[in-house]
Amino acid sequence: MKSYNIALIKGDGIGPEIIDEAVKVLDAVAACENIEFNYQEALMGGCAYDVTGDPLPQETIDISLSSNAVLFGAIGGQKWDTLPREKRPESGLLRFRKELGVFANLRPANVYDELVNASSLKPEIVKGVDLMVVRELIGGIYFGEPKGRDENKGWNTMVYTRPEIERIAHVAFKIAMERSKKVCSVDKANVLDVSQLWREVVEEVAKEYPEVELSHMYVDNAAMQLIRDPKQFDVILTGNIFGDILSDEASMLSGSIGLLPSASVGSSIGVYEPIHGSAPDIAGQGIANPIATIASASMMLRFALGENRAADRIDYGIKQALAEGYRTKDIAGFDAKEVCSTSEMGSIIANF
Numbered sequence: 001m002k003s004y005n006i007a008l009i010k011g012d013g014i015g016p017e018i019i020d021e022a023v024k025v026l027d028a029v030a031a032c033e034n035i036e037f038n039y040q041e042a043l044m045g046g047c048a049y050d051v052t053g054d055p056l057p058q059e060t061i062d063i064s065l066s067s068n069a070v071l072f073g074a075i076g077g078q079k080w081d082t083l084p085r086e087k088r089p090e091s092g093l094l095r096f097r098k099e100l101g102v103f104a105n106l107r108p109a110n111v112y113d114e115l116v117n118a119s120s121l122k123p124e125i126v127k128g129v130d131l132m133v134v135r136e137l138i139g140g141i142y143f144g145e146p147k148g149r150d151e152n153k154g155w156n157t158m159v160y161t162r163p164e165i166e167r168i169a170h171v172a173f174k175i176a177m178e179r180s181k182k183v184c185s186v187d188k189a190n191v192l193d194v195s196q197l198w199r200e201v202v203e204e205v206a207k208e209y210p211e212v213e214l215s216h217m218y219v220d221n222a223a224m225q226l227i228r229d230p231k232q233f234d235v236i237l238t239g240n241i242f243g244d245i246l247s248d249e250a251s252m253l254s255g256s257i258g259l260l261p262s263a264s265v266g267s268s269i270g271v272y273e274p275i276h277g278s279a280p281d282i283a284g285q286g287i288a289n290p291i292a293t294i295a296s297a298s299m300m301l302r303f304a305l306g307e308n309r310a311a312d313r314i315d316y317g318i319k320q321a322l323a324e325g326y327r328t329k330d331i332a333g334f335d336a337k338e339v340c341s342t343s344e345m346g347s348i349i350a351n352f
């Protein structure tokens with residue numbers, strides 16, 4: 001029997017509720033696939049600050065680095081918003097990503113057939129959307145030097161080096177090989193010098209993946225095309241700031257923030273988490289949608305552990321639950337057979 005160590009960081013707000021459902025589903029597929037998960041819980045965010053005075057205790061880093069993958073809920077909440085910046089939950093998360101060296105952020109956006117009417121776009125435009133944004137996460141204009149401001153001027157610098165572009169491009173092409181073998185690299189090469197290098201390096205990396213069809217698009221056009229005809233995309237490869245914007249835009253195609261997973265991966269341990277935050281406004285009520293977190297557990301199985309069959313089982317369970325009309329409150333407006341609680345939804349998916 002294969003055995004995996006999973007670090008569980010439940011966090012704040014709805015974090016514990018949704019992680020519990022993901023664990024329920026993981027245990028159900030483990031039983032079918034003859035694998036085993038050993039969970040180790042670690043604190044991060046507001047709950048960690050309350051207990052230890054630090055939003056990211058060293059123990060959490062140690063536990064994470066000695067695991068096969070990290071399953072992460074969400075952190076933060078009003079209660080901690082007035083703390084000095086380095087004590088706030090969010091600074092713990094940024095430090096955590098840095099400690100783990102996760103340079104690639106994978107954000108799938110898919111539209112479930114059963115929820116095509118949930119998107120604000122027309123069903124014929126979103127039906128069948130299944131794309132993946134691969135965003136560079138620890139470089140680009142958010143980190144480039146020089147940066148600063150004085151009384152009358154503010155400045156940031158978009159910098160990418162050849163190795164930074166190469167490693168993120170490899171991630172995108174490898175993912176494309178497992179999907180529809182199409183990469184659209186998004187940049188602003190008509191204006192930015194850094195984008196010209198980006199394009200050049202992506203072209204070079206593409207030579208190692210002759211089966212993958214590569215195209216390039218300017219970011220302004222990509223923003224438009226995501227709304228006009230999102231089905232044209234398979235893998236979108238892009239830098240930090242463009243990916244930040246485009247991945248949020250793409251997520252709205254699906255209809256609810258409670259549906260989509262994400263992964264942040266690099267050279268060591270990957271972090272798998274829902275795209276939404278800790279939703280303090282609904283915490284403790286048992287109404288949060290656990291699907292984004294359950295789908296994150298599926299991504300973890302696929303990308304970190306190579307347990308594709310177990311991941312397929314989870315994806316199937318999610319689709320079946322929706323096909324049979326089960327809905328949490330956030331997606332209940334759309335032909336709900338039954339509005340179910342967080343834990344009912346988890347159990348239904350676990351039982352498929």
Ligand code: ATP
Nearest residue numbers: 076257258276277278279280281282288289290330
């Ligand atoms: P953060 O800064 O952590 O991203 P936020 O307030 O910007 O927090 P969320 O915490 O994601 O964003 O919440 C945004 C809205 O979406 C809230 O109204 C929240 O209740 C809702 N929401 C978020 N996640 C879920 C979920 N899993 N199920 C249902 N509703 C959700």
Ligand code: MG
Nearest residue numbers: 275276277278
């Ligand atoms: Mg937010």
